[in-house]
Amino acid sequence: MNSQTKGAASSKEGITPRSKDYSQWYLDVVKRGDLAEHSGVRGCMVIKPHGYAIWEIMQKELDFRFKETGHVNAYFPLFIPLSYFSREEKHASGFAKECAVVTHHRLKSKDGEVIVDPESELEEPLVVRPTSETIIWAQYKSWVESYRDLPLLINQWANVVRWEMRPRLFLRTAEFLWQEGHTAHSTEKEALEEAFRMLEVYADFAENVMAVPVIRGHKTPGERFAGAVDTLCIEAMMQDGKALQMGTSHYLGQNFSKSADVKFLNKEGKLEYVYATSWGVSTRLIGALIMTHSDDQGLILPPKLAPIQVIIIPIYKNDEERAKTLEESRAVLAELKSQGISARLDDRDGLMPGAKYYEWEAKGVPLRIEIGPKDIEKGSLCLARRFVLEEANETPEDLRRRRKSFLPRAEALSAVKPILETMQKELLQRARTLQKSRTQFINSLDELEKFFKAGGGFALVHWAGDTQDEEALSKRFETTIRCIPFVEELPPQARGEGKCIWTGRLTSQCVIVAAAY
């Protein structure tokens, strides 16, 4: 109970999650945003239509970027024979504690109950994939013979199961949806380039579609993916100052090709093991979206990810007005659609307009258009934005007023697109400002302690410790080393040499320490 939002982000800014209990706030946003709920099935969640619509847009945007970088989609089995796991030891032990295993294939009735038929036990248990490296590489063995077969650039959209003990909607559930790319290359250089390229695809998506600023970096050896030579990641800061890993891209070296025995003949006619990468992002991204942008009114969606970008609310007192405003609403709807904007008309009768405002705000719709008799009379439209960037010294009332604007009809219609674009930009800008304001370069353990006691955020520290030092640091501050940022990501004072905060040794390596989800 000490990871609250006091400090940097205060509720007077209207951007901050209602105070005391960030996780309660999070659940509230998920619920009122109509995104997902826990199902009765242990650790699993139901993604509701609105939440799934967001995922579909994410899929579309990501898939487009994968195709642009030369990848194709395929699909591999859900079940992995247990023996496949024993081929890569580190990988197997990394996932050993969280696997669901199928051992039987039949049910039968006994005393009015349905039981697992003990006679149907499988000769070899099947592991429900926690990730697909092993089964995909078993397949690649028969696909690769020559350097001419490379590179193999394949992605799959799938569900995976990791038997986590503490589920949290979108952030950590027993089953989740994701994409996993698995590529094979003829040289180390090319594979490394691929790993970096895909990390950049993720970073670009996070920042330019999700409006979530990220730090690109390497994981420390202790945090590396099981079986990887190097793990690259993007880390984002949530509104409470905690970090969330949004995506990873692994350089696997020849580990998996050796364990699956995938060799190719190179141009010189020599037999060589292929070089591999894998990379993935999951529905956790939706959790990141929620925790980055939303406020006490509920979800805020960046326009590029909003299944509904504009909601039209007609206002009327009687049948005559109803007919008129609905007619105008439909005309406006058609014009927005012709602009390629995703718009919808809320023509439900019997609900007060105000009730609809609250509902669509909680669902994160970026822009609302109110159409009443007065607008029709004046030939105007009322645009109400879900989010505007706050100005210095602005009162909440001013802010609320500024969210609404009344414009002549034609002007309003041509303002919609620019407003959406501005909102997209400003959401990123606000998140970036928060991230910067809570990122601090720190060079003593005392200061580090103060920093986390005061609410925390990203601490940039010089680090030369090993995995054991890392564990000790984690225990002491209840934080982890999130990543070793690429040099370009660092502010000037964090570049170059400095004393390791833990061992005192001189080092040029700077890391981010933070509490994490």
Place this chain on the structure above:
RNA sequence: CGGGGCAUAGCUCAAUUGGCAGAGCGCUUGGUUCGGGACCAAGAGGUUCUGAGUUCAAAUCUCAGUGCCCCGACCA
């Protein structure tokens, strides 16, 4: 998997010492309403998580089980 808490209408929760199963919200129907969460009236909705025990009597007490939430360990 370890520590703590909770489980009653769709949701949030009441129910005094063990004594008739309740409210608000939501839902249905009708009417009046509609520029920031409307109002009135009528109505539907329950195996009080499951199983056993104590008792004249259990939502309430006891035991066991299950599920959920919070904290740790683990994690995309």
